[in-house]
Amino acid sequence: MIVDTWVIFILGIMIIGSIAAIEQKEMLSAIITVGIVGLGTSLIFLFLQAPDLAIVQFLFEIFAIIILVRAFIKPDYHKSEPSIMNKIVTVLTVLVLVAILFCSIDMLKALPEFGNPSMETSKYYVDNANAAKETHSANIVTSIILDYRAYDTLGEATVLFTAILGTITILRIKTKKRKSEEAIE
Template sequence: MNELYILFGLMIIGAIAAIEMEDLLSSVISVSAVGLGLSMAFLVLKAPDMAFTQLIVEILCLIILIRATIKKDLPFSTSGRWILNTTITIFFIVVFLGAVSLALMELPEFGHPLMKVGEIYLRDGFAQTGATNLVAAILQDYRAYDRLGEVAVLFVSFIGVLAILRREGRVSAAESKKDLI
């Protein structure tokens, strides 16, 4: 459990840094550190599917937030030092391809998964919940937290649409702009 406490400590430090940071970009990166720590915590707690989901969502959010916080485009130089740049690029491509091929070697064979959770669902799902629809048993009983989260996201998105598209806010904003002019 020690690595879990280290991860939680890092996540708390990242969250505090995200609040205290003056620069917007730095605080975005601190928040992303919290999310990556959470995905590693899922991995330590033996929930790799949640870890993958968290990692993908985190990277997407990070890219969108960085794009939103940077005002001007990133500098992209095309002239000078091209030998060094190309060498570094090829080096990293080779390193990542080697790492990926090593990781693929370690994968279990098709049809022999390491995850034993699905087996337990299939064997005991009916006996434990009494639902003949096993999908409902998993979604509404074993994974009820997930379901609550999904439904809450839907509800919050509805309220968000109502708040963004409400008439009063837009009208008053237009009027205040008129006042300024």
């Protein structure tokens, strides 16, 4: 019950933070205010007893803020005023989202109670400490992501690797082109 109250409190702060980020006039303060959402998510993970996720979420939030600051802090960045068409589209989007939420109330009620998963596999890992017995890893989360589900982790590493490869390839082509143009001139 106490955890529920804290989670709702942090969710409220996150909603207020995201609204404040939209209303900021300065780009830098807007980016820093966006950080409230990520750090709130990290706190929620901590309250739900998932420290592994909380650490990763916290660090990636800092990383994302650094990249955003590097990317968007430019003197010539101008803010465009929203047109009437934009406002109409925004109102329509909010209405559709509210309608979807309203229609899915029955489905949300049918979900299993929070913290009581009915999955057989997760029961197998936790009950009788099967994961610790079979892999001899004291941290059950690590034993799952690097032993039982190591194939998923390989996919995750491949996603990261491909992102790096794409960044380097695209940016290097442009740099090379510029150098050859300079050589011609």
